[in-house]
Amino acid sequence: MTGRNMNLDHDIELFRSMYLIRRFEERAAHLRQQGFIPGFLHPYVGQEAVAVGVCAALEEGDVITSTHRGHGHMLARGAEPNRMYAELYARQDGYNRAKGGSLHMIDAELGFLGANGIVGGGIPLATGAALQKKREGKKRVAVSFFGDGATNEGSFHESLNLSALWLLPVVFVCENNFYGEFTPQHKHQPITEIARRADSYAMEVVVEGNYVLEVRKAAQEAVDRARAGEGPTLIEARTYRHRGHYEGDMARYRPPGELEEWMARDPLVVFAKHLRDRGVDDSVLREVRQAVEDRLDGAARFAEQSPHPQPGEALEDVYTETHQGMALR
Amino acid sequence: MRKLRYGAAIAEALAEEMERDPEVFLIGEDIGEAGGVFGVTRGLFKKFGPDRVFDTPISEEAIVGAAVGAALVGARPVVEVMFGDFVTLAMDMLVNQAAKTSYMTGGRIGVPVTVRMVTGTAGxxxxxxxxxxxxxxxxxPGLxxxxxxxxxxxxxxxxxxxRDPDPVMVFEHKLLYGRSDQVPDQVDPLPLGEGRVVREGEDVTVVSYLHTLYAALEAAERLEEEGISVEVLDPRSLVPFDRRLLSDSLRKTGRLLVAxxxxxxxxxxxxxxxxxAEEMWDLLGAPITRVCGANTPMPYAPELEGFVIPDAARIAEGIRATVKGSPGRLTPV
Structure with missing residues (x-):
């Protein structure tokens, strides 16, 4: 196989990963409407190129921290949709044994150090993981994903300062989707280019976050810098979420036409066009899509068949008081 | 046995654990070259170097967060929070992150982080x-x-x-740093949840800890002259708490005061x-008394500070009321 074809095969895998995230989320929203999934869902639809592009630059042993909108990052890092759906369904086979749900899914073996219910909560954790990676001397990196809203938190500034001071192998990826929950960017910060916030740490990069290959290129450069011991990078990836802040949010705060503008730059549409332009046949993309649908069908079945947790499990996995040999509720 | 200061004993514990386990490191403000505001880590930077003893910017959330993040991937960090009051700046990392991880991962991931906090009133x-x-x-829950x-x-x-697999908060009272005690030449880890009887007595059980314990002991001595025999317990761990120590003592005394x-x-x-009250009601023969700090912020003036925190006289007064079984213990102050 020629190098060109190998690259193309690799790109098709990027498309597969993005499509998997897209459909995982759309199906999750549907399953939630049908009553299979309790609690919050913050869909990643529209932002797939960022997770997939960045994770394409990572290797085994690298770690990432995520956000409340975390399914995409977790899938991009290689998580199993069946155990993710099982967690969303609140079943025993879920990644967190039904104790976390969407906001807290985690798998350290994959190097996925967790979604997070706290805006900005993962940033110091990635900084610490990078510190440990540096101590181990194995040239591994930590990546922290977060949104534009998180860059107003103290944890963001403290972590950038500390990691720049100590040249930690960490890449900060700000997914600027232009809304902090319901509030548009111009009403939550006085700047438009978030990367400027890293001026004083000398490490900013801005990238069009809906082009997966550009994201991957920027991430690769940042990761290479981190591995070489040259310290952290802040990447601002400009993107957009197609759905509301959470499922059920009608997003009426968006000005008319804005969604349509961004839909024209849907990362999946843009990348499918790119692949077709490079000679990938439509039938190949159809096969990829069908394989993803089949995989997600199986994942939903797996979740549905997974046992519910027993009430007593609520008192496990944490220190609890006992009285006459019984855990105290 | 030898005489050792409280702070020096902590330093020995840190050094011995760092020697035993390369994954143990220290992180905090001015703990390295400066040796810490209270001098606890003095000498450790020189001994272990900048890769084991990290001096940080004044960034409590990043400090605790970095420790928790490192613990997620294999380290056993020990954080010093310069003054325990500053832990307010790192509460998210402790309460929402570290405390939840073991539980929310179904026990798959622990956070073996230790947070040392300087606590209490001193001048x-x-x-x-x-x-x-x-x-x-x-x-x-989770801490x-x-x-x-x-x-x-x-x-x-x-x-x-x-060595504990969970996050552990260590409260070190400022006024104890200067104190010296007999310490065995070799000290093993003290299992969490084991309290001790500091002074035996028959009439009333006093539970106290940190610096207030010594006020309780002083009160116990004064009351001995009045014919009241006071048993003093030091739980040492607040979570887990030694219930058996308490019930064994109440079985004897039937009366409880906490200070x-x-x-x-x-x-x-x-x-x-x-x-x-819930678990040992049948052992109690008198109302329970608390002698505590006032529900106020800590004032600056020495006479106000002394007024707000309990001393031996107030604890003695509380014990007398408890022994008499009279609810005069909530005297307006």
Whole structure:
């Protein structure tokens, strides 16, 4: 196989990963409407190129921290949709044994150090993981994903300062989707280019976050810098979420036409066009899509068949008081 | 056995654990070259170097967060929070992150981080440098809390905290740093949840910890002259709490007083009183008394500070009321 074809095969895998995230989320929203999934869902639809592009630059042993909108990052890092759906369904086979749900899914073996219910909560954790990676001397990196809203938190500034001071192998990826929950960017910060916030740490990069290959290129450069011991990078990836802040949010705060503008730059549409332009046949993309649908069908079945947790499990996995040999509720 | 200061005992515990386990490192403000505001880590930077003893910017959330993040991927960090009051700046990392991880991962991932906090009142340090915030952490499932009152216990508990799979908060009272105690040449980790009888007595059980323990002991001695025999317990760990130690003592005395420096409202004393009332009711022959800090911020003036925190005289007064069985213990102050 020629190098060109190998690259193309690799790109098709990027498309597969993005499509998997897209459909995982759309199906999750549907399953939630049908009553299979309790609690919050913050869909990643529209932002797939960022997770997939960045994770394409990572290797085994690298770690990432995520956000409340975390399914995409977790899938991009290689998580199993069946155990993710099982967690969303609140079943025993879920990644967190039904104790976390969407906001807290985690798998350290994959190097996925967790979604997070706290805006900005993962940033110091990635900084610490990078510190440990540096101590181990194995040239591994930590990546922290977060949104534009998180860059107003103290944890963001403290972590950038500390990691720049100590040249930690960490890449900060700000997914600027232009809304902090319901509030548009111009009403939550006085700047438009978030990367400027890293001026004083000398490490900013801005990238069009809906082009997966550009994201991957920027991430690769940042990761290479981190591995070489040259310290952290802040990447601002400009993107957009197609759905509301959470499922059920009608997003009426968006000005008319804005969604349509961004839909024209849907990362999946843009990348499918790119692949077709490079000679990938439509039938190949159809096969990829069908394989993803089949995989997600199986994942939903797996979740549905997974046992519910027993009430007593609520008192496990944490220190609890006992009285006459019984855990105290 | 040798005489050892409380702070030096903690330093020995840190050094011995760092020698034993390369994954143990220290992180905090001015703990390296400067040796810490209270000098606890003095000498450790020189001994272990900048890759094991990290001096940080003044960034409490990043400090605690970095420790928790490193613990997620294999380290056993020990954080020093310069003044325990500053832990307010890192509460998210402790309460929402570290405390939840083991539970929310179904026990798959532990966070073996130790957070050492300088606590308590010492000479007009006022409202933002003298608080006793242990009740917040006692209240948070997923955290363990220890409060050593002497050098030997401090050494044993810090070692146990570092080896524990869960996040452990270590409260070190400022006024104890200067104290010296007999410490065995070799100190093993002291299992969390084992309290001790500090003084045996027959008439009333007093539970106290950290610096207030010594006020309780002083009160016990004074009351001996009045013919009241006081048993004094030091729980040493607040979570886990040694219930058996308490029930064994109440079986003998039938009366309970809890004394601590932290404010009365929602304090650890309330929890201990509730444990006794719910689980040991049949052992109690008198109403339970609390002698605690006032429900006020800590004032600056020495006479106000002394007025707010319990001393031996107030504890003695509380014990007399308890022994008489008269609810005069909530005397307006």
């Amino acid at each position: 007009s340090t006022a409202g933002q440098h003298s608080q006793s915030l242990e009740a917040w952490f006692v209240h948070t 363990k809390v220890v409060a050593p009152s002497n050098a030997a216990d401090a050494k044993g508990l810090v070692k146990a905290a570092i 601590h420096e932290a404010p009365r409202r929602g304090g650890v004393g309330a929890e201990i009183a509730a444990i006794a």
